Amino acid sequence: MSGGHDHHSGGLNLTLHVWRQKDAQAEGRFETYALQGISEHCSFLEMLDQLNEQLLREGRDPVAFDHDCREGICGSCGVVINGQAHGPDRETATCQLHMRRFHDGDTIYVEPFRAKAFPIQRDLVVDRSAFDRIVSKGGFVSVNTGAPQDANGLPVPKENADLAMDAASCIGCGACVAACPNAAAMLFVGAKISHLGLLPQGAPERRRRVLAMVEQMDRDGFGNCGNIYECEAACPKSISVENIARLNREYIVASACERPAVERIGD
Amino acid sequence: MSTTAIQGSPKLVSKCPSGPMSERWDKHRFDLKLVNPANRRKYHVLVVGTGLAGASAAASLAEMGYRVTVLCIHDSPRRAHSIAAQGGINAAKNYPNDGDSIRRLFYDTVKGGDYRAREANVYRLAQVSNSIIDQCVAQGVPFARDYGGLLDNRSFGGAQVARTFYARGQTGQQLLIGAYHALMRQVGLGKVALFPRREMLDLVVVDGVARGVVARELTGGAIESYAADAVLLCTGGYGNVFFLSTNAKFSNATAIWRAHKRGALFGNPCFTQIHPTCIPVSGSYQSKLTLMSESLRNDGRVWVPKSKGDRRSPDQIPEADRDYYLERLYPSFGNLVPRDIASRRAKEMVDEGRGVGETAMAVYLDFRDAIQRDGAPKIREKYGNLFQMYERITADDPYHVPMRIYPAVHYTMGGLWVDYNLESTIPGLFVLGEANFSDHGANRLGASALMQGLADGYFVIPATIASHLAGRKLPKVTTDHAQFKQVEGEVQARLRRLLAIDGRRSADDLHRDLGLAMWEHCGMGRSDAGLSKGLAKIRALRSEFWENLRVLGQGEELNRELEKAGRVADFMELAELMVLDAQYRKESCGGHFRVEYQTEEGEALRDDANFCHVAAWEHTEEGGAMRWNLHQEPLSFEEVKLTQRSYK
Ligand SMILES: Cc1cc2nc3c(=O)[nH]c(=O)nc-3n(C[C@H](O)[C@H](O)[C@H](O)COP(=O)(O)OP(=O)(O)OC[C@H]3O[C@@H](n4cnc5c(N)ncnc54)[C@H](O)[C@@H]3O)c2cc1C
Ligand code: FES
Numbered sequence: 001m002s003g004g005h006d007h008h009s010g011g012l013n014l015t016l017h018v019w020r021q022k023d024a025q026a027e028g029r030f031e032t033y034a035l036q037g038i039s040e041h042c043s044f045l046e047m048l049d050q051l052n053e054q055l056l057r058e059g060r061d062p063v064a065f066d067h068d069c070r071e072g073i074c075g076s077c078g079v080v081i082n083g084q085a086h087g088p089d090r091e092t093a094t095c096q097l098h099m100r101r102f103h104d105g106d107t108i109y110v111e112p113f114r115a116k117a118f119p120i121q122r123d124l125v126v127d128r129s130a131f132d133r134i135v136s137k138g139g140f141v142s143v144n145t146g147a148p149q150d151a152n153g154l155p156v157p158k159e160n161a162d163l164a165m166d167a168a169s170c171i172g173c174g175a176c177v178a179a180c181p182n183a184a185a186m187l188f189v190g191a192k193i194s195h196l197g198l199l200p201q202g203a204p205e206r207r208r209r210v211l212a213m214v215e216q217m218d219r220d221g222f223g224n225c226g227n228i229y230e231c232e233a234a235c236p237k238s239i240s241v242e243n244i245a246r247l248n249r250e251y252i253v254a255s256a257c258e259r260p261a262v263e264r265i266g267d
Numbered sequence: 268m269s270t271t272a273i274q275g276s277p278k279l280v281s282k283c284p285s286g287p288m289s290e291r292w293d294k295h296r297f298d299l300k301l302v303n304p305a306n307r308r309k310y311h312v313l314v315v316g317t318g319l320a321g322a323s324a325a326a327s328l329a330e331m332g333y334r335v336t337v338l339c340i341h342d343s344p345r346r347a348h349s350i351a352a353q354g355g356i357n358a359a360k361n362y363p364n365d366g367d368s369i370r371r372l373f374y375d376t377v378k379g380g381d382y383r384a385r386e387a388n389v390y391r392l393a394q395v396s397n398s399i400i401d402q403c404v405a406q407g408v409p410f411a412r413d414y415g416g417l418l419d420n421r422s423f424g425g426a427q428v429a430r431t432f433y434a435r436g437q438t439g440q441q442l443l444i445g446a447y448h449a450l451m452r453q454v455g456l457g458k459v460a461l462f463p464r465r466e467m468l469d470l471v472v473v474d475g476v477a478r479g480v481v482a483r484e485l486t487g488g489a490i491e492s493y494a495a496d497a498v499l500l501c502t503g504g505y506g507n508v509f510f511l512s513t514n515a516k517f518s519n520a521t522a523i524w525r526a527h528k529r530g531a532l533f534g535n536p537c538f539t540q541i542h543p544t545c546i547p548v549s550g551s552y553q554s555k556l557t558l559m560s561e562s563l564r565n566d567g568r569v570w571v572p573k574s575k576g577d578r579r580s581p582d583q584i585p586e587a588d589r590d591y592y593l594e595r596l597y598p599s600f601g602n603l604v605p606r607d608i609a610s611r612r613a614k615e616m617v618d619e620g621r622g623v624g625e626t627a628m629a630v631y632l633d634f635r636d637a638i639q640r641d642g643a644p645k646i647r648e649k650y651g652n653l654f655q656m657y658e659r660i661t662a663d664d665p666y667h668v669p670m671r672i673y674p675a676v677h678y679t680m681g682g683l684w685v686d687y688n689l690e691s692t693i694p695g696l697f698v699l700g701e702a703n704f705s706d707h708g709a710n711r712l713g714a715s716a717l718m719q720g721l722a723d724g725y726f727v728i729p730a731t732i733a734s735h736l737a738g739r740k741l742p743k744v745t746t747d748h749a750q751f752k753q754v755e756g757e758v759q760a761r762l763r764r765l766l767a768i769d770g771r772r773s774a775d776d777l778h779r780d781l782g783l784a785m786w787e788h789c790g791m792g793r794s795d796a797g798l799s800k801g802l803a804k805i806r807a808l809r810s811e812f813w814e815n816l817r818v819l820g821q822g823e824e825l826n827r828e829l830e831k832a833g834r835v836a837d838f839m840e841l842a843e844l845m846v847l848d849a850q851y852r853k854e855s856c857g858g859h860f861r862v863e864y865q866t867e868e869g870e871a872l873r874d875d876a877n878f879c880h881v882a883a884w885e886h887t888e889e890g891g892a893m894r895w896n897l898h899q900e901p902l903s904f905e906e907v908k909l910t911q912r913s914y915k
Pocket of ligand 2: 073
């Protein structure tokens with residue numbers, strides 16, 4: 001990232017090609033907009049805010065995009081910028097990308113995350129509820145609210161706790177799926193399997209969990225991992241592909257050992 | 268406006284149990300009615316919002332056997348605003364053996380709130396805090412641990428013990444994922460019906476009891492009704508009334524505001540927390556503000572130049588020309604004074620013309636001395652991710668240039684008034700988490716909001732909801748009821764009205780002006796004259812809004828401008844009540860600082876003789892204009908003696 005302050009006091013002049021699509025059924029296409037005088041200090045989403053203000057003034061429909069926290073943690077935002085999910089910076093969600101990364105006169109293509117399992121709802125907004133369906137099949141520890149044992153009753157080796165935390169920092173944005181040529185969800189599922197499987201609390205359900213989650217992943221139309229690792233490169237939290245290896249190991253062991261009635265997991 | 272107060276109002280029955288403080292919650296639970304397990308599936312509970320409060324409540328109630336419906340504004344419940352909390356969650360475990368106890372957590376919270384919270388509620392909060400940690404660990408929340416594999420704690424402002432549990436700088440994320448997992452488990456089991464991308468737009472009250480809501484499906488715009496036997500609002504705080512705040516962009520007041528207009532009293536609306544360490548505003552395009560964790564004040568030193576208008580770069584300002592004003596004014600707490608004090612002092616420096624940076628609307632938070640003392644690697648280990656976040660946003664490297672920080676709106680202690688059961692003044696309407704006014708008085712301590720949200724959802728509501736379900740006759744009501752049709756019609760009409768204005772200004776643009784007026788007149792320093800000015804500006808803006816708003820498109824499609832417009836319309840009304848409440852409360856307490864009421868040293872001066880109560884406002888209408896009746900719930904302090912806070 002280029003540091004320091006840019007001295008074009010007039011700001012950046014940009015040409016944007018933005019994917020516009022009225023709803024899930026409509027045909028989409030790129031539309032081109034010229035934006036002038038964008039401050040290099042504003043964020044990518046604040047640049048889109050300004051585009052929307054301009055469109056509104058001109059009586060044209062603003063561009064719909066998802067966002068909420070604008071600090072890289074809720075996983076709402078996420079667009080493909082010049083062919084890259086979340087844009088050019090590593091470990092950076094779309095909302096954390098700043099315009100100082102771009103230059104005066106740049107042309108920028110902005111598209112939604114594309115995957116069969118993430119239907120477009122409007123413009124840059126996609127439906128990622130497939131992730132929730134996968135979690136609902138087994139991405140949890142089956143414990144009711146009540147009186148579990150004292151929190152310190154079960155020590156967890158620090159290394160395991162740290163690795164679990166690394167995996168648990170996934171924000172569920174779906175960039176891994178968007179970046180993968182096969183639209184696989186292996187990094188997302190792998191992160192969940194690692195997070196829960198590395199902790200003693202998650203151990204009893206390990207096998208049922210991995211079988212149930214993978215089954216739902218397939219049912220929702222996610223592809224298979226081709227070991228290309230675009231997912232890790234696009235991940236704003238740099239979730240490691242080692243989680244995919246762990247997912248594969250767990251799955252093989254679980255398939256060999258048992259085939260439970262996965263529908264009832266969670267009872 | 269003149270207000271007549273109804274003291275010890277019959278509308279405000281706190282239902283706090285009596286007896287020894289430490290036995291009250293137990294006693295209350297014993298006295299509460301129960302719904303037997305076989306009957307629970309006959310009751311239908313509607314939960315709005317999926318932050319910590321909503322997700323934990325929905326999961327727990329479904330586990331108990333109730334039928335639960337959840338409305339979620341995002342595409343996934345995991346995205347709720349709670350996800351962004353950084354620092355940690357308090358509990359009275361006393362694992363470090365440093366003298367903590369339930370009583371001490373209770374005491375710190377009452378004192379930190381400047382004696383404007385209900386003692387019995389706060390005691391209960393402290394009591395259940397330990398179970399929250401147990402619950403979260405059992406769910407697989409990866410809290411920080413030491414090399415022995417046991418849980419680690421850190422300390423936070425306003426406390427002298429280390430009682431804060433944390434998961435790196437992402438505690439809110441991890442706690443919410445825990446609650447989300449529990450919720451999704453119930454969804455998978457068919458016990459919870461989850462409706463994503465739904466925004467509640469109004470409350471439906473039938474025969475005086477809350478029986479459901481009307482919501483908008485956000486991708487296609489359909490107006491939908493949801494009927495239930497109890498409604499839980501878990502829709503978070505209203506800090507975004509200021510436009511710029513640390514809250515997520517979707518956080519809004521519509522759910523509680525609509526409920527308020529249907530009869531729920533609003534408690535202490537002016538109690539707002541302004542967090543001292545945020546990244547300052549950099550330009551007119553600014554869409555939100557980013558918090559820099561309070562933990563930075565452990566090592567950073569806050570300063571401004573001694574003389575006005577000193578525009579030298581910080582490395583050119585010698586020690587003798589710097590004013591480390593917090594260390595100067597508060598020798599014993601120094602840079603670690605509570606949030607309200609640190610914020611107010613920063614504003615004073617800027618108002619005196621000693622602010623720094625391009626806009627002169629900031630103060631320095633300097634790590635030079637800490638780096639010299641401990642070395643950069645040590646500082647990186649502690650704060651690396653925060654420094655990186657700062658550099659990403661500002662392009663300045665805090666290892667070499669002091670951070671520029673400024674206070675920003677962060678949290679709202681006010682909210683819908685609730686009794687000890689978390690029930691509002693509308694029977695059957697419960698309010699949980701930041702949306703209610705309950706536990707933090709006039710100032711919330713760090714790491715206590717997460718605790719409260721989860722206490723409400725995991726432990727309080729599962730017990731108290733039976734008071735309503737088993738205690739009242741609830742005739743069957745479906746969405747065919749005339750009242751649902753009536754409210755649907757009103758919601759539709761309102762949306763049509765917003766779409767038809769056809770003016771020139773966007774909702775954001777008008778919202779920004781509202782935020783400026785609030786920040787200037789109802790922010791860190793409030794005065795009677797300033798508040799009157801603020802009120803005039805708010806009213807003028809509200810008229811402009813209804814004449815000059817521009818929303819394009821239709822209601823029957825994904826329409827973000829229409830969503831925003833509805834929220835801003837409600838903020839425009841809520842702002843008026845906040846100003847009114849601030850004007851009414853002629854004392855300074857916690858985050859509410861009235862410049863007329865301060866000690867000689869410039870500290871907040873409470874007036875316990877006249878204001879030791881909750882101000883709860885009842886909405887009425889007079890000739891089409893909003894009016895409010897004031898009800899007071901007196902606060903009594905039996906366990907913690909009323910004293911002036913001192914951090915000198
Ligand atoms: C940056 C930041 C850091 C923080 N750090 C800490 C910390 O370290 N420790 C701590 O204790 N506290 C912290 N807090 C405060 C704490 O995060 C919140 O007070 C708490 O998470 C609120 O939880 P909640 O469940 O009440 O509401 P929320 O998490 O706000 O959830 C409510 C949800 O309801 C949605 N909603 C609103 N209106 C509607 C509607 N009409 N229909 C449907 N949905 C609606 C909202 O969009 C929101 O997602 C922090 C806050 C911020 C902003
Ligand atoms: S808006 Fe929350 S991660 Fe980007």
